[in-house]
Amino acid sequence: MKKSLLLAALVLSCNAAHTSASSAAANHLAEAIRLPTISHQDREQIDYAPFNAFLELLQQRYPTVHSQLQREVINQYSLLFTWPGSDPSLDPVLFDAHYDVVPIEPGTEDEWTHPPFAGEIADGFIWGRGALDDKASVIATLEGLEALLNEGFSPQRTLMFSFAHDEEIGGREGAAHIAQHLAAKDTRFAYMIGEGGMILEDDPALEGRPMAMINLAEKTYATLTLTARGAGGHSSMPTEDNAIVHLSRALATLQDNPFEPELTAPVSLMLETLGAETGGIGGFLMRNQWLGKPLILSNMAAERERQGMVRSTTAITMINAGIKENVIPQVAEAKVNFRLLPGTSTEALIERVEQLIDNPAISISSDRWKQSPPVADIDGPGYGVIRGALQDSAPTALPVPGLLMATTDTPHYRELAQDIYRFHPISVSLRQAASVHGTNERVSLQSIDQAVRISRALIMGAGAAP
Incomplete structure (x- = not known):
């Protein structure tokens, strides 16, 4: 005190x-x-x-x-x-x-x-x-x-x-x-x-x-931990059963397969409000989303700053593997952070990740999240x-x-x-x-x-x- x-x-x-x-x-x-x-x-x-x-x-x-x-x-x-x-x-x-x-x-x-x-x-x-x-x-x-x-x-x-x-x-x-x-x-x-x-x-x-x-x-915050296991051993005897390789392929798969963009209610309402204040073709498409939705989603999903409004996002944020340069590790671990759109459950997220990775050498666990x-x-x-x-x-x-x-x-x-x-x-x-x-x-x-x-x-x- x-x-x-x-x-x-x-x-x-x-x-x-x-x-x-x-x-x-x-x-x-x-x-x-x-x-x-x-x-x-x-x-x-x-x-x-x-x-x-x-x-x-x-x-x-x-x-x-x-x-x-x-x-x-x-x-x-x-x-x-x-x-x-x-x-x-x-x-x-x-x-x-x-x-x-x-x-x-x-x-x-x-x-x-x-x-x-x-x-x-x-x-x-x-x-x-x-x-x-x-x-x-x-x-x-x-x-x-x-x-x-x-x-x-x-x-x-x-x-x-x-x-x-x-x-x-x-x-x-x-x-x-x-x-x-x-x-x-x-x-x-x-x-x-x-x-x-x-x-x-x-x-x-x-x-x-x-x-x-x-x-x-707001989007739901969820982090998954991917843990890969392999044979390990001395680097002079490389193995195909390499934990780092398993993990790298899994992470690349997640990176290369983003969620499909979609228009949720809050963003649709935002676009309607802005469309009422905006002229030109952009304003017309925002006011008439039945017509403009595909182009709106394509444009927003292509921009780093705005893609999070129209898709659940995947971000590889942490990775840990190896103890020495001449030792093949038996375990490699990474954390992947997701921000989920309203309506996307964490259960559906885990199911999707499991299907994409489809590798028995990798286990997936989740930190606690707030729905x-x-x-x-x-x-x-x-x-x-x-x-x-x-x-x-x-x-x-x-x-x-x-x-x-x-x-x-x-x-x-x-x-x-x-x-x-x-x-x-x-x-x-x-x-x-x-x-x-x-x-x-x-x-x-x-x-x-x-x-x-x-x-x-x-x-x-x-x-x-x-």
Whole structure:
């Protein structure tokens, strides 16, 4: 605890230099970035002192939230706030975000314009790991909450706010425990709003207007381990029964046989929305998918950045074999990561991989996976609340439904909410969006202030009936 207090004190002192030049939200986000709440894949490497300091920082910066709302600490480091509504007959709404971040890739530290955990405010941006994913959402939500409480706003519907601490490594200790806690109390949400969509300022698919991505679904994340076994032995006596050769052929087979492209509901709705705003033959085909579907699928599947929208993807990510250059190994192992479209089950994935490889020398096992929630209803009240908040606080942005190609904590809540929408209110350029989990992650001062306004509108909209 002493360590966390020192970290919090350092944050407070570092913040003083920026207070006069930037908004409170920007300064609070900068403070949050200075606390390296890093989720390492090996949990033994995690230093939880910054996590404790982060919780202390929130108590200091948002005293009204902490004093007026019900606050629960879940599994030591995750938070759940409850704001009771005046009408207990209404199902509550859940807002979800996370405050853990991914590590900095070793060797890239000097490539950052500003150190990744310095929380620098410079050139119109707040720089650092977590500026976009996902501390900005945490801060924007709490800023909106604090202001509304101080203004005397009272929701008609109960609102809940979860801030988890290990989303970047699967959420088993954070969101999973929050969901279990809520399920034990028979909580059922009208809908949920989590991370996953942004307001893209310069997407070429919608020229001249920002695109507010509201993702109705996300892909299921699944990793298979392929283990090949062979005779092994001294390299002076080669064998056809070579584990590395078996594995290499299997991996090449998977690489050479991608999933067929298909058009799922979230992407079809996205194209319809964009088609209504787009002229020319492209807009016509998006509006008339009965005619344009083959060409749309062919074009999207051919682009690295967009193929994940129309097919389940296969990525060979890890391989391990051999102990010495003159020893043929008996075992070779690889991990293959798949991101599955809605409607594709992990059972169907394993069956497909087994049929493609068709080699008794290779065994296939799977890590635990999170089954993604069903596609959310674009006509549901949650989507309407997000649209209304954008109309109030970012009126030039076009709400566009879509499919998140990454994965979030939302699968942990799939039994608690039928409709889960993935949107966080940050405006970014495509170049900035590419910095998520990369170098020079940053968010503009203008964007964080707008995010507070949108968050405030979301909270007010969700708190109203119906």
